Amino acid sequence: MGTSGIVDALGDVLGSDHVLTDPPLTQAYTVDWTRRWHGDALAVVRPADTAQVSAVVRACAAAGVPVVPQGGNTGLVGGSVPGRHPGSLGRPVVLSTRRLTRLDPVDTTSGQVTAGAGVTLGDVQRHASAAGWEYGVDLAARDSATIGGTVATNAGGIRVIAHGMTRSQVAGIEAVLPDGRVVEHLSGLAKDNTGYDIAGLLTGSEGTLGVITAVRLRLHRPHRASSVALVGVSSYDEALALMHDAVIPGATLLAAEVIDRTGMELASAVSGLAWPLERSHPLVLLLEIADGGEGDGFDPGVLGDRDVVLGLDATERARLWSFRELQSEAFSSLATRESTDAAHKLDVSVPLPRLARLADELRRRMEASPDVIAFGVFGHLGDGNIHVEIVGPAADDEQVDRLVLDAVAAEGGSISAEHGIGRAKAHLLGLSRSPEEIAAMRAIKDAWDPAGLMNPGALFP
Ligand SMILES: Cc1cc2nc3c(=O)[nH]c(=O)nc-3n(C[C@H](O)[C@H](O)[C@H](O)COP(=O)(O)OP(=O)(O)OC[C@H]3O[C@@H](n4cnc5c(N)ncnc54)[C@H](O)[C@@H]3O)c2cc1C
Structure with a gap:
């Protein structure tokens, strides 16, 4: 044909x-x-x-x-x-x-819902919330990203510290295999040891093993009202210590994010929002906690003398969060203003004790790169996952990406913490996975998709 x-x-x-x-x-x-x-x-x-x-x-x-x-x-x-x-x-x-917008009523007995692959994350969140439940994955692209896409990429986001990655929320799946056959396992049984975990294989498969058409998702009971603190700090080590010390025992840490000075300045310029703190700091730590009892859940003995601002109602919480949520967009806008093709966006993770050293090394490498106009780091501190934004080098110039990813590999980290490998990093998979692991993954791919028709060029080179 x-x-x-x-x-x-x-x-x-x-x-x-x-x-x-x-x-x-x-x-x-x-x-x-x-x-x-x-x-x-x-x-x-x-x-x-x-x-x-x-x-x-x-x-x-x-x-x-x-x-x-x-x-x-x-x-x-x-x-x-x-x-x-x-x-x-x-x-x-x-x-x-x-x-594919199927959205079943929330099953309030099991705390689960079945959603079509094309339903947005935001619509699932609102649907769960209207039934008195909560979906545990959240990220800034919530009103465009779909359930199928978040499962296919095993998306992380801002609630991983509380609820885990998307993989932890998947209780069942329906998908079309590369030859057109449909596999359906949506009963959502809590216990089901009947062989290979097909939902688990499709989670994070980035469109290379089939098309996910519906997902059975686990939900959570909502937390009590939360509080947000934005705290100026001078280093990653200080931020990591505060992540635990600033929260009173018994309170639940829902998010621990960081934004560096460049990112704060850009977000403030893009949004027109006033500078939220008294001073400028190398890093800003955002903590969101819930179940704090009578008070706001933060330890005043730890935060008392610091440059800190609290958000206790929905409007204030949203204002403080917007500095974090605007990061990716702010660097893309800067790239447009500077007439460079696009911002380079890298998403990496390292063991927490190595985060400060990696951040220093990345800054040194970027400052030594003549093409780099702006460089910023923000992300999910609690998961050791930082997003690196670089403005200046042309879109197809991969040298600068390599500088970042080599530094991450040298620290024993992952070249993709949550966005996946895609086409961007397919040729670099070997920086994070061994030849034996890649061969095992290829064997699965070849068995499911012998003609190699599902998303060729993504994940594998
Ligand atoms: C502003 C912004 C903030 C973001 N923040 C985060 C964050 O905090 N954490 C995070 O993890 N990601 C984040 N992302 C990245 C992105 O939102 C996620 O990767 C998301 O999971 C992609 O969902 P999508 O529906 O847009 O998928 P797409 O972009 O359409 O696809 C992503 C991949 O999944 C495959 N795919 C999509 N749907 C299916 C399907 N039904 N079946 C099989 N394969 C499929 C595609 O082939 C592709 O390989 C952010 C993106 C933006 C723009």
């Missing part, structure tokens, strides 16, 4: 309104959020249910056409869009899951 043949076949399955081929219509699906990754698609398809996903994948498999699954397209490693150069398999079909 030629390329027009497969486009016609997809039109027969979905109706021509949901098979896009005109560049003005497909562009939103072929360029990623960072604007660093883009490529051509044969077509963008928008199936409405699992049966249509299955029919699309089956048709593509029969024609030997690759498929790139895409949710909200907020991924930051180029995995959700076609590669710059189509490989030997040719241009892919981008399969958008955004019309």
